[in-house]
Amino acid sequence: MAQTQIRIGGFGGQGVILSGIIIGRAAAIHAGLNATLVQSFGPEARGSSSSAELIVSSEPIWYPYVKHLDMLVVLSQDAYNKFSPALRPRGLLVTEADLVKPEPPIPGARHFVVPATRLAEELGRKIVLNIISVGFFGAVSQLMPLEAIERAVKESVPPGTLDLNLKAFRKGWEAGEQALKQAPAMA
Amino acid sequence: MAQTQIRIGGFGGQGVILSGIIIGRAAAIHAGLNATLVQSFGPEARGSSSSAELIVSSEPIWYPYVKHLDMLVVLSQDAYNKFSPALRPRGLLVTEADLVKPEPPIPGARHFVVPATRLAEELGRKIVLNIISVGFFGAVSQLMPLEAIERAVKESVPPGTLDLNLKAFRKGWEAGEQALKQAPAMA
Amino acid sequence: MHADPAGVLTGAHFLDGDHAACEGALAAECRFVAGYPITPSTEVVERIAQRFPLVGGVFIQMEDELASSIAIAGAVWGGKRAMTVTSGPGFSLMMEHVGFAVMTETPCVFINVQRGGPSTGLPTLPAQADMMQARWGSHGDYEIIALSPNSPQECFDLTFKAFNLAEQYRVPVLVMMDECVGHMMERVVIPRAEELEIYPRRWTKAAPGEYLPFAPGEDLVPAMARAGQGYRFHMTGLTHNERGYPDMSVAAQARLVARLTDKIRKNADALQDVVEDGVDGADVVVVCYGITSRVALPAIEACRASGLKVGWLRLRTVWPFPERLIRDLASGLRAFVVPELNMGQIVREVERCAGAARVVGVPHAGGTVHDPAVIERAIREAVR
Amino acid sequence: MHADPAGVLTGAHFLDGDHAACEGALAAECRFVAGYPITPSTEVVERIAQRFPLVGGVFIQMEDELASSIAIAGAVWGGKRAMTVTSGPGFSLMMEHVGFAVMTETPCVFINVQRGGPSTGLPTLPAQADMMQARWGSHGDYEIIALSPNSPQECFDLTFKAFNLAEQYRVPVLVMMDECVGHMMERVVIPRAEELEIYPRRWTKAAPGEYLPFAPGEDLVPAMARAGQGYRFHMTGLTHNERGYPDMSVAAQARLVARLTDKIRKNADALQDVVEDGVDGADVVVVCYGITSRVALPAIEACRASGLKVGWLRLRTVWPFPERLIRDLASGLRAFVVPELNMGQIVREVERCAGAARVVGVPHAGGTVHDPAVIERAIREAVR
Amino acid sequence: MSERANPVERYLRSDRIPHIWCPGCGIGTTVNCFTRAIDESGIPMDRLAVVSGIGCTGRVAGYMHVDSFHTTHGRAIPFATGLKLAAPGMKVVVYSGDGDLFAIGGNHFIHAARRNLDMTVVCVNNLTYGMTGGQLTPTTPEEAIASTSPYGNFEQPFNLPYLAESCGAVYVARWTTYHVTHLKKAMREALLKKGFSFVEVISPCPTLYGRRNRIGDGLDEVKTYKQRSVIRNGAPTSEVSLGMTGPIVVGKFVDRERPTYQDAMDQFYARKLGDRYARASQ
Amino acid sequence: MSERANPVERYLRSDRIPHIWCPGCGIGTTVNCFTRAIDESGIPMDRLAVVSGIGCTGRVAGYMHVDSFHTTHGRAIPFATGLKLAAPGMKVVVYSGDGDLFAIGGNHFIHAARRNLDMTVVCVNNLTYGMTGGQLTPTTPEEAIASTSPYGNFEQPFNLPYLAESCGAVYVARWTTYHVTHLKKAMREALLKKGFSFVEVISPCPTLYGRRNRIGDGLDEVKTYKQRSVIRNGAPTSEVSLGMTGPIVVGKFVDRERPTYQDAMDQFYARKLGDRYARASQ
Amino acid sequence: MAQPTRRVRGVVVIHAERCKGCGLCVEFCPTDVLALSPAFTSKGYHPPEVVRGEACSGCDLCGMYCPDFAIYGYRL
Amino acid sequence: MAQPTRRVRGVVVIHAERCKGCGLCVEFCPTDVLALSPAFTSKGYHPPEVVRGEACSGCDLCGMYCPDFAIYGYRL
Numbered sequence A, B: 001m002a003q004t005q006i007r008i009g010g011f012g013g014q015g016v017i018l019s020g021i022i023i024g025r026a027a028a029i030h031a032g033l034n035a036t037l038v039q040s041f042g043p044e045a046r047g048s049s050s051s052a053e054l055i056v057s058s059e060p061i062w063y064p065y066v067k068h069l070d071m072l073v074v075l076s077q078d079a080y081n082k083f084s085p086a087l088r089p090r091g092l093l094v095t096e097a098d099l100v101k102p103e104p105p106i107p108g109a110r111h112f113v114v115p116a117t118r119l120a121e122e123l124g125r126k127i128v129l130n131i132i133s134v135g136f137f138g139a140v141s142q143l144m145p146l147e148a149i150e151r152a153v154k155e156s157v158p159p160g161t162l163d164l165n166l167k168a169f170r171k172g173w174e175a176g177e178q179a180l181k182q183a184p185a186m187a
Numbered sequence C, D: 001m002h003a004d005p006a007g008v009l010t011g012a013h014f015l016d017g018d019h020a021a022c023e024g025a026l027a028a029e030c031r032f033v034a035g036y037p038i039t040p041s042t043e044v045v046e047r048i049a050q051r052f053p054l055v056g057g058v059f060i061q062m063e064d065e066l067a068s069s070i071a072i073a074g075a076v077w078g079g080k081r082a083m084t085v086t087s088g089p090g091f092s093l094m095m096e097h098v099g100f101a102v103m104t105e106t107p108c109v110f111i112n113v114q115r116g117g118p119s120t121g122l123p124t125l126p127a128q129a130d131m132m133q134a135r136w137g138s139h140g141d142y143e144i145i146a147l148s149p150n151s152p153q154e155c156f157d158l159t160f161k162a163f164n165l166a167e168q169y170r171v172p173v174l175v176m177m178d179e180c181v182g183h184m185m186e187r188v189v190i191p192r193a194e195e196l197e198i199y200p201r202r203w204t205k206a207a208p209g210e211y212l213p214f215a216p217g218e219d220l221v222p223a224m225a226r227a228g229q230g231y232r233f234h235m236t237g238l239t240h241n242e243r244g245y246p247d248m249s250v251a252a253q254a255r256l257v258a259r260l261t262d263k264i265r266k267n268a269d270a271l272q273d274v275v276e277d278g279v280d281g282a283d284v285v286v287v288c289y290g291i292t293s294r295v296a297l298p299a300i301e302a303c304r305a306s307g308l309k310v311g312w313l314r315l316r317t318v319w320p321f322p323e324r325l326i327r328d329l330a331s332g333l334r335a336f337v338v339p340e341l342n343m344g345q346i347v348r349e350v351e352r353c354a355g356a357a358r359v360v361g362v363p364h365a366g367g368t369v370h371d372p373a374v375i376e377r378a379i380r381e382a383v384r
Numbered sequence E, F: 001m002s003e004r005a006n007p008v009e010r011y012l013r014s015d016r017i018p019h020i021w022c023p024g025c026g027i028g029t030t031v032n033c034f035t036r037a038i039d040e041s042g043i044p045m046d047r048l049a050v051v052s053g054i055g056c057t058g059r060v061a062g063y064m065h066v067d068s069f070h071t072t073h074g075r076a077i078p079f080a081t082g083l084k085l086a087a088p089g090m091k092v093v094v095y096s097g098d099g100d101l102f103a104i105g106g107n108h109f110i111h112a113a114r115r116n117l118d119m120t121v122v123c124v125n126n127l128t129y130g131m132t133g134g135q136l137t138p139t140t141p142e143e144a145i146a147s148t149s150p151y152g153n154f155e156q157p158f159n160l161p162y163l164a165e166s167c168g169a170v171y172v173a174r175w176t177t178y179h180v181t182h183l184k185k186a187m188r189e190a191l192l193k194k195g196f197s198f199v200e201v202i203s204p205c206p207t208l209y210g211r212r213n214r215i216g217d218g219l220d221e222v223k224t225y226k227q228r229s230v231i232r233n234g235a236p237t238s239e240v241s242l243g244m245t246g247p248i249v250v251g252k253f254v255d256r257e258r259p260t261y262q263d264a265m266d267q268f269y270a271r272k273l274g275d276r277y278a279r280a281s282q
Numbered sequence G, H: 001m002a003q004p005t006r007r008v009r010g011v012v013v014i015h016a017e018r019c020k021g022c023g024l025c026v027e028f029c030p031t032d033v034l035a036l037s038p039a040f041t042s043k044g045y046h047p048p049e050v051v052r053g054e055a056c057s058g059c060d061l062c063g064m065y066c067p068d069f070a071i072y073g074y075r076l
């Protein structure tokens, strides 16, 4: 497998870094791949936008930052505006349904919309929006098997919140599988 | 005039550094010569022996420390023991009458004994022992005219003590001249 | 001696460099850490604060870096392996105590996670601009050991190694990370305790009456005593004799400073730790370290793809600088290219040793890493 | 602009280097000194404490060197010319604020009267072992100006000059004395005030609304404003833009750090200050500075007496290092000899620039000066 | 719009707003009080300098539209010392955080108070290091969680007013961001006081202190101040230490007279040197 | 000779005597008291460590025949902190000068007192920097001449017992070198006290303080202590500040209990972590 | 005589785009003039809105509290 | 009964070569046992000498004062 360059972006406080960590951990520890994750803070740590840059590969990874995105997950409009231009042609784009209006659109992107806010509200905790997105991304990206990511979720969330997060993950994954089925086949 | 290397040594507190400064200042400011003075502390500043190394020359002075002494003034036994071996053949040696027993003697030295303690007691202030020695040394060394050194004395002692010190200086100088007259002619 | 399993988090982990360095220290039996928070190094001590109460270590957040950097010396003489952690501004404040550790031969570890400078600079962004400070930042003459990891795995490995080198040579060892490796997460594999070899402290075997705390052994390193064992030794930052007593003579100074520098200089070959790739027969060798050593690789590969013979020489130990190696290489090649996240630091060392070979620095003010294309261009120009 | 006569002690004096440096500062219109006592530099501030109340200066003995080294920055922004004075251990503590002064372009002077190190070392005895620290001691990238006097007269002259350079380039300038020149007394001739040319502070001429405190002029140096004049400017040790506001972007970092280093690098020729004797046509050139430059002369003369062609190249400005000059010389001679009161510092710079010429260091751990015979031997061996 | 401007505005570098502080952070509230205090003090803005160290509070200097200095961590006071002694006509205010002033900067604080340097020190005490991510600080109450005391703090914190008084500060007050009018008044008094004046403001850091310690967000924190505070002007400073719970004693604790460093110097040299004394010109 | 040995001798590195201190310097007197205090305390010499900073007093470590550490200027306390936490079985004594402990080292003192680190701090307060030639120190009385206050000092000095108390020291006493038996007793009590104990000793520096200030030599200085001292055990520390003349209030001012840093840590972690807490082994 | 004199009235000004929705102004307005609006700012915060404007005294307490300089009041 | 019990007697030991002649022991000996001797040590100081040895109680106050560890007393 060649390198896959991924970015997960959103507001500070949305937990996008944790999302990145889960995917990275899944890849690096449970899926036999290499993964390098770099966090970008805004110029200031506080309140501004935040994103995780993740490279997943079966080969060693040297240069640690993403340049041309193979996959992009955005949970805020700001992140969409900032990062979507770097998406490769036919790259995978996941946007949150309520928080992101994918405009201008990225022509040719494999675009999926995750209703993470809605699903999180169904679970009664808005905070799991990020884990739902991880599940969704896991399913649509087809980078790794569910089990790898699920184990990473278990290892990454506070013990007290495990059940909730696993539920959220599964919910996201299912929504992702659903979306994948409905998606038009890509060349 | 070639370089003259001089050392004035004694106990800490005897004011030998000030003696050196006066001679150096006289040479450098009032006698048209170059002078370089270096103080040597013992390994610790406090209580141990102290000495001034002075080079006087009509040429520029580069290396700042004395190596072979042309002239040595010692006001303590310790200083005598430590420094007299470095005196050149036929060098000038001034030792204090009561404080220094010039043993082993330095054969061939032009040796003068300054009764500085006694003269200082005559003036009622033991503290001027060093200025008396400066006067004595000035006379026997014949390095500079009296006026040059006297001006340096004026500039170097606390204003309140000027009269006393000038008196001490003159007394020393006179004793020096006296001694010089009595000294056997040197080859 | 094998590591104490209590501190070894055996297994595969997804960690950033800061956390990996913390685990490296724990595995190396570090049991005292004094720190003062500073971005981007704070995560090291935050993890220490979490882990230490569970493994018998003492962490104290001191009032400043001056305090941290000498508290560790106290702990070492009390018998512990100890370290402190900081970044540029704090590193500047620690300089006096780097020299103190050198002078008193106190084995200890300093981690500096480098960020953009000078001054407060770019607190959250990477640089490699404290490399010369690592060598020269304290007053007076000394030699130092400084390591440069290029991944979280190496943050573990080299922090572990730093403790061993500190004990072996009785010197402070500097782990010169950069914000990029410090905050980058990757797989870090921590071996089992039995696979981790600890260089034990060089405790003296002499009886208290006979012990000379600064009398060197054959390898120039004196054996150590620990407080409370009846040795009643003395140590001082003044120039001292073998008893450890102040000796302010020129001879004592000459003897002591020569030994302190020779401990490192004479062992430069043993201390050399480089990774080479394609260096033999190369026309150009890229000399690099830390994160830049990774960033250089795509550039090197691009050049190789177009037929250039380019070698990759990565310094894991930056100080002592592998002088002999560079001199040897210099005679056989056309140029060295030295990319660094600074305005030209280690490149100067290469220049010193390069003889007739060209030396091309690729400076960068920091805040991010090089664009590999820039390094590629420098390589191509270097052989033109 | 002529110096203010109030501070100029015109005449011939018999002074040691410390006192002469004090007079140099006074003549240069230094009117704020913050210090913390340390041997062998204390005499400078002791004289300042005596003299300042008589000439309108403010001296404050701060609680430590950290405080002294930033109090002077405050005073500079308050409108004064300011300096601090220290020796090795204190210099190590000032490193953060050397970098701060660089970053905020605060013109100020640091005097370091070097003593034996590392650590507490030899407090009362000479060394020249902080020369590399002067260049590299603070974290992050910068360039610096460092001067090296070799007599009390030059302690006056170069301290005076340091203030002018500080103002001209808006940088901290380091006067790197050594204990030997600091404590040696010689004739010091202080000119009349009209003969002393002051480089005035580069006060902005812009109106408050238009003033950009960190927008450089053509020579890369921005004009300054003083507190209390309505400019309401901001300054920060963070990476900043021309307004002085924090700007933590890679571009801002690249721009700022490049300018800060270029201020010195591009003016290296103007800053070059060397004294040459018999360098043209020499086979060997002795590169030296400070007290060692005097000690080398008898050795050079002894060699010349036996027919060797030996040049004397004395650096009054050590940093920036006169790279171009050394490179130019290198092509025409056989060897450089570099005696220093350290284990080899500036000799490394000579090595960088020496090309095919041999470079022979004459290290010395300090505590006294070289025996000229040792330097003589090195010269003779260098040409053999 | 014909509406009047926000009174804070003329004191701010409006081009730098919005600031970097988190929602509900108390620092902005203290700045409001400070700007009104300046206003009431009548000190012209051109004669006012704000000096900060490093930290979230350290950013205050950069937002104030006066001559402003963002120095190094812990060293705002010695910088201000140099500034004030060089420009005695300026009113110099040090505005910084608890960690900056009392961890790394503690020595400068005690010495400046001892010398009675003529400056005002405002400490925004949010009980943690905000800027670096919520570590332990010398004012963190016992039991509180911080990133470097993940199981809770077992160190006794400083009682800042007591420390300030014992070192010689001439004006010492403490308020919280709940007490905006008291705080404004204290700041005004401090600004107008000759000598070393110290105002401690207990202030929420919801992001790194409040939430972590289950107090809630900024508003919740301020509400606890309202509940917990007890006004005791003139209380002996030895009795005003703070815990995680229990009363927060606020008030003006010290207001006394003694010559400032500069005045002591001038008077002393005038006495000793007479006409020979050359007073520093500005 | 069959005479008994000098009781101080076994505590000294006799091979290093004579020491470097000047005639009449008080430091040696304090060492006598200290050695007798150790003796009476019953603390074995092998379990005692003396840590000094730099200064004339800083040389005490080097003369004591125990594990001894001559550190850097101002940093004896943080070194001792590391030492004590690493070797909790040791009794750690910091022995240093006023400049070392309260000028450059002030921050460490206040934090160590706050944390109640289990150590004894002996400050030989000779009102000047002896080692470097008699400069102003934070304890120099007003009016006194020093080499950096050649016309006299106009700064208010610290009141050390007040500072120590306000930061949290559990034992605070002041004596002079005139009060040898009181001093010995105070040192013994301090040695045996758990927590941060502080003993200030007013001590002559004839070479650089006494003579310069026309007090005379060491003996004269001690005589003035005799005249000027007033014993007031339990005096409020706020009332014990010192001037050039006037009373020198001496006595034991503070003696109170609170958990040491180490005990607080152990108890806290035991409470929070139960069996998971791994107490540091020595 | 029983007729109360007309209360001094005030105005409150909200700069919603600066607001971070902390709620301090709402909580500490002495006359309950404000409430957090359900609307979002562009950054996703709920700014205050005036719900009892007539009760505003212009005391500017909201302005004193607001950490984001997003609101202030003044007397007419 | 009026016969006093014999006072405990003490011995004082002087290590003159260590002495720097400060006079503290002389001044603070409670029973005036000591006086500074007119003799010099090799370093030029006047060490104390015992002038009323019978009065020495061995209290060791001289030892406590002596900054140079040059004198001490003990009870017999």
Ligand SMILES: Cc1ncc(C[n+]2csc(CCOP(=O)(O)OP(=O)(O)O)c2C)c(N)n1
Residues within 6 Å of the ligand: C036, C037, C038, C039, C065, C089, C090, C093, C120, E054, E055, E056, E057, E058, E072, E073, E096, E097, E098, E099, E100, E101, E124, E126, E128, E129, E130, E131, E132, E137
């Ligand atoms: C020498 C140095 N050490 C450490 C730091 C890192 N640092 C920056 S701000 C800060 C603490 C800030 O805490 P506080 O002063 O309470 O301010 P707050 O952010 O809470 O307002 C620290 C430790 C630094 N910048 N410089």
Ligand SMILES: Cc1ncc(C[n+]2csc(CCOP(=O)(O)OP(=O)(O)O)c2C)c(N)n1
Residues within 6 Å of the ligand: D036, D037, D038, D039, D065, D089, D090, D093, D120, F054, F055, F056, F057, F058, F072, F073, F096, F097, F098, F099, F100, F101, F124, F126, F128, F129, F130, F131, F132, F137
């Ligand atoms: C970092 C540093 N700054 C300054 C010094 C110089 N210095 C040595 S001792 C000393 C002061 C000593 O005064 P004090 O602590 O009162 O001890 P005393 O000599 O009076 O006993 C100073 C300033 C130093 N060694 N290191």
Ligand code: SF4
Residues within 6 Å of the ligand: A046, E020, E021, E022, E024, E025, E026, E027, E056, E057, E126, E130, E131, E204, E205, E206, E207, E208, E209
């Ligand atoms: S981290 Fe805390 S102190 Fe800093 S801005 Fe946020 S709330 Fe305020």
Ligand code: SF4
Residues within 6 Å of the ligand: B046, F020, F021, F022, F024, F025, F026, F027, F056, F057, F126, F130, F131, F204, F205, F206, F207, F208, F209
């Ligand atoms: S200088 Fe003062 S403190 Fe130092 S040894 Fe001499 S008398 Fe004692």
Ligand code: SF4
Residues within 6 Å of the ligand: G010, G011, G012, G028, G029, G030, G031, G032, G033, G034, G055, G056, G057, G058, G059, G060, G061, G062, G063, G072, G073, G074
């Ligand atoms: S000005 Fe006063 S009354 Fe009006 S909204 Fe603001 S706080 Fe409420």
Ligand code: SF4
Residues within 6 Å of the ligand: G018, G019, G020, G021, G022, G023, G024, G025, G026, G046, G047, G048, G065, G066, G067, G068, G069, G070, G071
């Ligand atoms: S106080 Fe300010 S930031 Fe908070 S809700 Fe009100 S207007 Fe918004």
Ligand code: SF4
Residues within 6 Å of the ligand: H010, H011, H012, H028, H029, H030, H031, H032, H033, H034, H055, H056, H057, H058, H059, H060, H061, H062, H063, H072, H073, H074
């Ligand atoms: S032991 Fe006591 S009585 Fe005897 S000489 Fe000494 S001080 Fe005097």
Ligand code: SF4
Residues within 6 Å of the ligand: H018, H019, H020, H021, H022, H023, H024, H025, H026, H046, H047, H048, H065, H066, H067, H068, H069, H070, H071
């Ligand atoms: S006290 Fe000691 S040093 Fe002083 S005179 Fe007596 S024996 Fe000599």
Ligand SMILES: [Mg+2]
Residues within 6 Å of the ligand: E055, E097, E098, E099, E124, E125, E126, E127, E128, E129, E130, E137
């Ligand atoms: Mg804070």
Ligand SMILES: [Mg+2]
Residues within 6 Å of the ligand: F055, F097, F098, F099, F124, F125, F126, F127, F128, F129, F130, F137
């Ligand atoms: Mg002292």
